[in-house]
Amino acid sequence: MNDALEFFIDPSRCIGCQACVQACGECDTHRGTAMIHLDYVHRPTGVQTTPVVCMHCEDPTCAKVCPADAIKQDEQGVVLSAAKPRCVACSNCVLACPFGVPKMQTSFDLMMKCDMCYDRTSIGRKPMCATVCPSGALFYGPRDYVEKFRREQPVNEFQFGAQTVRTKVNMMTAPGVKALPFDVADFLPFEALDEDPLALARAGAPDVADAAVWHELHDPKAELELICE
Amino acid sequence: MPWMVAVGAACVVCAAVIAGSRGLKHFDAALLYYAIGSVLAAAAVAYRFTVWAxxxxxxxxxxxxxxxLLRRGTGRLPAVALATADKIVAQNxxxxxxxYRWVMHLCLSGGCTLAFAITFPLVFGWVHFAPLTGDAETYRVMVLGFGVDSFHVAGVKAFVMFNLLNLSALIVLVGLIMAAVRRFTDxxxxxxxxxxxxxxPLLLIFAVTATGLMLTVSYKFLGGRGHSLIAVVHLVSVLALLFYIPFGKLFHMFQRxxxxxxxxxxxxxxxGPRAHCMCxxxxxxxxxxxxxxxxxxx
Structure with missing residues (x-):
């Protein structure tokens, strides 16, 4: 694997075309089964989608909770899909992954997840999804290119409650954001909260990337005010 | 604790060898190195299993x-039996x-299990063959010192008995060829x-299988030529495979x-109660x- 190349996800560039989903199924390590899916960023307020791939955590929770040692990390930090002989289909990894990436293939009794197209990236080629993405929402290349040509800034630190997760894959977000915070409140149904959905938007996840594109602001507080207006 | 479990497992195997061979009376000294290797491998598997568990x-x-399993109620034992049949025996x-992988894996696991089921009792002295008194051409099958069956040395049953290991080797070979094709082409x-x-693991299984078959070829068709050397290579390959089991991919048979x-x-x-998405x-x-x-x- 070429260490100079990194993976960048920019939700604000996703156009929801699903080309990545189609291409993913062509990967030799999981032929016929797409390991990428599109999620709505904030469905109550818009139709913006974002591709969801394995973030390849530095200290993967999925591997820590696996009872069968089925999930391994290679020397470059790529977290591989479950080893076929070992996986006991317990779904621990599915429930524990902070990003909701692993999928249990119940018909196979096997967890499968994105392995960054290991057959391709291990020999210096781009992952399938990044190869076909027409808008640059999925980009695999040198960091200096991204820093030079993109207004957003790559972040690979995420805060899930008390848990800080550092990842190999970068998320493009507003300049000045050091770590993306996620809170259960971001995903609660608005009907239950009896509040204006827009009032819940705040600097950070999940709509900060959107803010970064439309408003060139570097101050998260000012950004928050603008979003809440 | 893992060390204690390992020593305990080794002691249990030693005790089983002594008891099963009637105080080593039926123990075949020619198989001593295999027996020592088996005892050490049992300890290593117990150690690794305890660490993992x-x-x-x-x-x-x-x-x-x-x-x-210990909870009151019905349906636990049938559930375990069903899961064992489905996941471990049939590997559905x-x-x-x-x-393709299923046939390949059944050949490998089935062939190896058959081979282990034949060799361990022979190595431990639990099973041996003894000629009938006054009839050297009829063998009795002695299990734990008790006669359970007999057959004529020229009969079909004798042919099957004496060639079961070769049959298991052939089954394993089919699995190995399929595995090699997959490893080269997928x-x-x-x-x-x-x-x-x-x-x-494939190389080790191949070494055991090939040398095992070569022993038969040597004494059947080559008049015993090279038999001693092949026997030593076979012993070394078997010991290597036994010691690989607890520390490599093959440990998944216990993780299952x-x-x-x-x-x-x-x-x-x-x-029981269910968890629901908050969203x-x-x-x-x-x-x-x-x-x-x-x-x-x-």
């Missing part, structure tokens, strides 16, 4: 699995992934396979026991699973 996620499943989960496997994890606990756990979880209300797992999982990572 103590990891928080595995411990959770074994603890819960035992709790559920592999068939659903790929029929682009996904080629990208992710590692020598220590994926190639070495965890899938039985998972089956019980899922069955109990399906009947959409969807039922996504058992409450027991979610609560247990929170205790696992740290």
């Amino acid at each position: 103590q990891r928080p996620p595995s411990r959770m499943y074994f603890k819960r699995g035992l709790e559920l 989960f592999i068939r659903r992934r790929s029929v 682009a996904g496997e080629r990208a992710t396979q590692k020598f220590w994890e994926d190639i070495l 026991t965890c899938s039985l606990c998972v089956s019980l756990y899922k069955k109990a979880g399906a009947r 959409c209300g969807e039922d996504f797992a058992s409450r027991m699973h979610v609560d247990d999982l929170k205790t696992v990572p740290d």
Whole structure:
């Protein structure tokens, strides 16, 4: 694997075309089964989608909770899909992954997840999804290119409650954001909260990337005010 | 604790050898190195298994699995029996992934299991053959010192008995060829396979199988030529395979026991309280699973 190349996800560039989903199924390590899916960023307020791939955590929770040692990390930090002989289909990894990436293939009794197209990236080629993405929402290349040509800034630190997760894959977000915070409140149904959905938007996840594109602001507080207006 | 379990396992095997061979009366001294290797391998497997079973996620499943097994009520033992038949004997989960892999794996696991089922009792002195008094051409099958069967040395039963190991070797060879084809041609496997994890076990099994068959070829067709050398190579390859089992890919045969606990756990979880998504209300797992999982990572 070429260490100079990194993976960048920019939700604000996703156009929801699903080309990545189609291409993913062509990967030799999981032929016929797409390991990428599109999620709505904030469905109550818009139709913006974002591709969801394995973030390849530095200290993967999925591997820590696996009872069968089925999930391994290679020397470059790529977290591989479950080893076929070992996986006991317990779904621990599915429930524990902070990003909701692993999928249990119940018909196979096997967890499968994105392995960054290991057959391709291990020999210096781009992952399938990044190869076909027409808008640059999925980009695999040198960091200096991204820093030079993109207004957003790559972040690979995420805060899930008390848990800080550092990842190999970068998320493009507003300049000045050091770590993306996620809170259960971001995903609660608005009907239950009896509040204006827009009032819940705040600097950070999940709509900060959107803010970064439309408003060139570097101050998260000012950004928050603008979003809440 | 793992060391104590390892020593305990070695002691149990030694005791079983002594008891099963009637105080070493039926123990074949020519197989001494195989017996020593088996005792040490049993200790190594016990050590590795204990270390693995103590990891928080595995411990959770074994603890819960035992709790559920011992809980009052019906349906636990049939559930375990069904899961054993489905996951360990028939290996249906592999068939659903790929029929090719299923046939390959059945050949490898079935052939190896048959070979182990023949050789361990012979090595430990639990089974031996003795000629009938006054009839040297009729053999009695002695199991744990008791005569259970007899056959004429020229009969069909004798042919089958004396060639079961060769038959198991042929079954394993079919599996090895299929595995080699897959390792050479499957682009996904080629990208992710590692020598220590994926190639070495196949080489070791091949070495055992090939040298085992060569022993038969040597005494049947070559008048015993090279038999001593092949016997030594066979011994070395068997010992290497036995010692690889606890520390490599083949340990998954013992890790599969965890899938039985998972089956019980899922069955109990399906009947108990459920966890629902806070956002959409969807039922996504058992409450027991979610609560247990929170205790696992740290």
